[in-house]
Amino acid sequence: MPLTKDYISGSRRTSADDEPGVRPTRKYQKAPVWRFVARRIVTAPIVLFGVILLVFLIVDLSPNDPARASLGLFASEEARERFAAANGLDDPVWVRFWRFIVNLLHLDLGSSVVRPEPVAHLIGAAFPVTLQLMLLATVIAVFLSLLLGVLAAQTDGRLVDRTIGGLAALFQAAPPFWVGLMFIQLFAVALGVLPSGGYFPIGDGVRYWFSSIIGPATVLALPFTAAMTRIVRASVADELAKDYVRTAKGAGIPWSTIMVRNVLRNSLISPVTVLGLYIGGLMSGAIVVESVFNLPGMGTLLVSGADQGDLGVVRGVAIVSAFVFVLVNLVVDLFYILLNPRAAEAGAE
Incomplete structure (x- = not known):
């Protein structure tokens, strides 16, 4: 079987596939990529609507009484009834949901029953903090997982590989609040190089902002880094064992070229498929981390x-978090197409 350039790059394709009159043997050549993209774009709003409906029902049918939260525990029954009538709490569920959807289309998430502010304003002040935390944590996690995963794969079975695997298992299993407390004890109390909590906006100075956000971002990134390191290590090790790597080495191609152009590109497909899920999971981890480090974000x-x-705030935060989760997964799916368009074509059928 003659070798082609595609064989060296990891896709074992023979020159017979290029002969005229020979029908392609792979199914992914039958379906265009745009179907995959269109399916993802159409599915995202449907999933988001389902999440909004579920969140609304869970919050709306919960035993918590917004009237008591607004008026206090000792408010009279007449005062609670007036509050319910004024805010439409006596309307049927489908009427309340329809009113909520109409308001949501106008970017109106309602008002807080505890604080005299719209929920959208509260989220608008908290969301940038959480977004900065998540972005920095993602950068840290992706960089470290690629570095450690490739290093572990290249030292398969040796001390370095076993050490990285043990640390990854440890940090993946460690509770985030415990890691956060240990981080504060080491870097804030013992060494005094970072603050123990609080947040400085970036407008107060990049140095102060970075010192207040790097600790929480590192703690938030550690479980993500541990999980992604194990996935990257397994994927790279599997790719290094394939025949085209040995063929490329025998052909005299530089090792750095083989790793960057072939091995990493092929092995990153598996980590990218779960990247969106892990980034979405950072939202739940941010709740704990922001509480430990006293950050005024979405989790707090x-x-x-x-x-x-304050059910309006709970509902608003949950819906915005769901929107971010769906959006991130959509972006990851589109990025996956860039890495592996043939698999996307196969999935479009």
């Missing part, structure tokens, strides 16, 4: 809303 807003019975 959600916890305070739940403690105070």
Whole structure:
């Protein structure tokens, strides 16, 4: 079987596939990529609508009473009835949901029953903090997981590989709040190089902002890094064992070229498929990390809303988080097409 350039790059394709009159043997050549893209774009709003409906029903049918949260525990029954009538709480569920959807289309998430502010304003102040935290944590996790995963794969079975695997298992299993407390104890109390908590906006100075966000971002990134390191290590090790790597080495191609152009490109397909899920999972981890480091982000807003019975805030945070999760997964799917368009064509059928 004659070798082609595609064989060296990892796709074992013979020159017979290029002969005229020979029908392609792979199914992915039958379906265009645009079907895959269109399916993802159409599915995303449907999934988001389902999540909005589920969140609305869970919050709306919960035993918490918004009237008590707004008026206090000792408010009279007449005052609670007036509050319910004024806010439409006595309307049927489908009427309340329709009103909520109409308001949501106008970017109106309602008002807080505890604080005299619209929910959208509260989320608008908290979301940038969480977004900065998640972006920095993602950068840290992706960089470290690629570095450690490739290093572990190239030292398969040796001390370095076993050490990286053990640390990855440890940090993946460690509770984030415990890791956060240990981080504060080491870097804030013992060494005094980072603050123990609080947040400085980037407008107050990049140095102060970075010192207040790097600790929480590192703690948030550690479980993500541990999980992705194991996935990258397994994927790279599997790719290094394939025949085209040995063929390329025998042909005298530089090792750096083989790793960057072939091995990494082929082996990153598996990590990218789960990247969106892990990035979405950072939202839940941010709740714990923001509480430990006292950051005024979405997690802190959600916890305070739940403690105070402020169901509008809880619902708004949940819906915005769901929107971010769906959007991130859509972007990851589109990025996956760039890495592996043939698999996308196969999935479009």
